Amino acid sequence: MKAMDVQNPGGIHLHSFWLARADDPSLELWLRVVALAFGSHRANGHSQFAAGWVAKWFHKSPSQLSTAIKTAKAKGMLGAESTSRCLVLPPGVTGGLGHPFDPCSVHGRIKKPRDEGF
């Protein structure tokens, strides 16, 4: 019997851990983008950024950033609705400041809780 068959415990992560990973150029860009999302999300699972800010912060082109976001989505590490303006955590990842149903300035109204749909 595997432990995950019996329990599904949660954990706590600090944004500072993930932001340090996001700032690590030895990691692949898609993983750094995931780390930025995990290091800056609010309780609704969304992290909004000014247009062009994320690519500039990584010193990458918009095209390189787009490819990294697509890769992270394909690997299940970012929500399918993620864009360069708003990185969204995958379903099942919860927590952060604010309220789980706070609207997103990019995506609008949040329709379902973070712990559903995975």
Ligand SMILES: [Zn+2]
């Ligand atoms: Zn959003």
